[in-house]
Amino acid sequence: MNKQNIYWQLYQDDPILKPGFPSPVLADPSFLFPENCPDGLWHLFAHNIFGVQEFLSEDGIHWKKRKTVVWNAMRPFIFLEDGTYYLYYEKYKFLHVLMSWFPYRKWKSHIEVRTSKDLKSWSSPKTVITPKFPFHKDPKYGESVSNPCLVKFGKKYRMYFSSSLVFIPDCGFCEPKHITVAEANSPLGPFSYFSDPILSPNEMDPFCNLGAGSIKVIEWKGRYLGFQNGIFWNPVRKESCSAILFLQSEDGIHFDRINQTPILGPTGRGWKASHVYACDVKYSETEKIFILYFNARNKAHWTQGKEAIGLFVGKVEESKTSGTKSTKQIKKQKPTAKKKISKPKPKVKKSKR
Numbered sequence: 001m002n003k004q005n006i007y008w009q010l011y012q013d014d015p016i017l018k019p020g021f022p023s024p025v026l027a028d029p030s031f032l033f034p035e036n037c038p039d040g041l042w043h044l045f046a047h048n049i050f051g052v053q054e055f056l057s058e059d060g061i062h063w064k065k066r067k068t069v070v071w072n073a074m075r076p077f078i079f080l081e082d083g084t085y086y087l088y089y090e091k092y093k094f095l096h097v098l099m100s101w102f103p104y105r106k107w108k109s110h111i112e113v114r115t116s117k118d119l120k121s122w123s124s125p126k127t128v129i130t131p132k133f134p135f136h137k138d139p140k141y142g143e144s145v146s147n148p149c150l151v152k153f154g155k156k157y158r159m160y161f162s163s164s165l166v167f168i169p170d171c172g173f174c175e176p177k178h179i180t181v182a183e184a185n186s187p188l189g190p191f192s193y194f195s196d197p198i199l200s201p202n203e204m205d206p207f208c209n210l211g212a213g214s215i216k217v218i219e220w221k222g223r224y225l226g227f228q229n230g231i232f233w234n235p236v237r238k239e240s241c242s243a244i245l246f247l248q249s250e251d252g253i254h255f256d257r258i259n260q261t262p263i264l265g266p267t268g269r270g271w272k273a274s275h276v277y278a279c280d281v282k283y284s285e286t287e288k289i290f291i292l293y294f295n296a297r298n299k300a301h302w303t304q305g306k307e308a309i310g311l312f313v314g315k316v317e318e319s320k321t322s323g324t325k326s327t328k329q330i331k332k333q334k335p336t337a338k339k340k341i342s343k344p345k346p347k348v349k350k351s352k353r
Contacts, residue, residue: 006290006314008263015271015296015308017055017063023048025307028075028147028214029293030280031060036080038118044293045087046309047074052089054119060291061311069122070114075214075278079150079187085116086187088148088159091125107142107165107174113188128189129161129182135197141165141174147214147278150187151224153252157184158217159191166201166211168231168240170300175211175231175242177201181253198253199228207232207245207262214278217252224252227292229277230262239300241266242275244292244312264294264312271308272296279312290314 019026031044042057051071055063070076072092079086092109111129114122131143138144147162162176178197184190199212208230215228226247234241243265247255264276279294292312299305 005317007317008312008314010264011061011311011313013270015310016061017044017046017309019048019306019308020065023050024305025049026053026309027295027307028278029295029309030076030078031282031291031293032078032080032085033282033284034060043078043119044309045069045076045078046295047076047089052076052087070112070125073112075147077148077150077216077280081152081187083117084187085119086113086150087116087122088113088128088150090144090146090148091127106140107144109144109146111145111148111159111161115188126188128191129159131163132193133163133195135178135180136163138165138177141167144174144176146176147179149214149216151217151219151252153183155185157187158182158252159184160215160217162212162214163197166231168210168300170239171305172302176213177211179212179215179228199255201231205230205232207243209233210240213242215247216279216281217249218281218283220283224249224255225281226255227279227281228255229279229294231275237268239274242277242297244276244279244294263314264292266296271298271306272310273298274300274305277307288316288318290316 026046029046034040034042037043042060044055052069052073054066054069056066057063073089076089090109091112110127112125113128114125116122129145131137131145144165145161145163149160151158159182163180164177165174166177167174179199180197181194182191201211203209209232211231213229213231215226217226228245229242230245231242243262246258246263248258249255275297277295279292281292283290295307295309297305297307
């Protein structure tokens with residue numbers, strides 16, 4: 001039997017993408033490998049306070065802004081199947097993201113999708129997820145569905161998304177409270193909603209006692225891996241935090257943590273001092289590595305904090321074992337010398353995102 005060991009490390013201590021003036025935020029990255037793009041370049045989508053922006057790169061490290069793809073939108077996710085690109089995102093009203101930082105302003109959003117054949121021209125938007133159940137809404141803070149992530153399960157498509165809101169006092173804004181699921185026969189819907197969340201905060205959970213945050217799910221070696229940024233109160237530092245938790249599931253619904261501590265968390269100083277937020281993850285078959293882009297925050301409160309994007313890498317090493325069942329060990333490794341990440345050469349199956 002093969003035994004997989006995954007060693008995680010930061011590519012570099014500094015962010016690889018910073019917000020541009022006047023936005024203090026560049027967040028929630030989602031990306032495509034170059035072999036899956038018509039121009040042979042890496043493509044990354046992320047949002048600032050005005051909308052979803054697209055960035056291009058030759059090596060996955062050095063990025064240049066291409067354009068704003070969708071205004072008044074945030075938290076994008078890009079999905080590719082059969083030559084069609086599906087860009088999902090949380091859509092809100094004009095300037096609503098700025099006004100939401102002020103008291104007594106209720107949030108309201110839905111999830112839209114646009115499609116493209118060339119990553120240049122995009123279709124008109126189509127609404128695919130709206131707040132429906134009580135756990136999608138909060139009577140005080142508003143109605144929210146966000147952080148879309150689409151995964152193909154056989155002939156069906158499963159949409160993971162965040163719902164409802166919880167106010168984080170030291171940040172001065174709300175974060176997602178639950179994570180839930182909807183299913184459809186097409187990436188365009190219509191989606192049937194699960195009647196309960198699959199992940200929710202638990203006051204006894206040291207890394208998810210305020211909000212469930214978001215999750216990205218990928219299929220890997222017969223199981224489903226989840227990368228969740230739990231929102232929690234740190235009693236030692238006496239402040240809120242967020243960190244990336246590594247989960248696994250046999251059915252894509254019931255998730256357990258592979259290790260009990262985060263694989264990537266805030267450092268207490270520098271550009272990721274306060275919170276490590278949402279990510280996007282893909283696996284390179286040739287190089288045996290996970291590529292994980294994430295965003296992090298340096299200070300909690302919205303009047304002081306800035307968010308940028310970093311790169312985290314998980315190297316997979318396989319060894320032979322005489323056990324009767326394949327097992328996995330997850331180890332966190334301190335960053336070593338900088339290593340250039342070359343473009344993954346094999347073609348990634350388009351149906352697995």
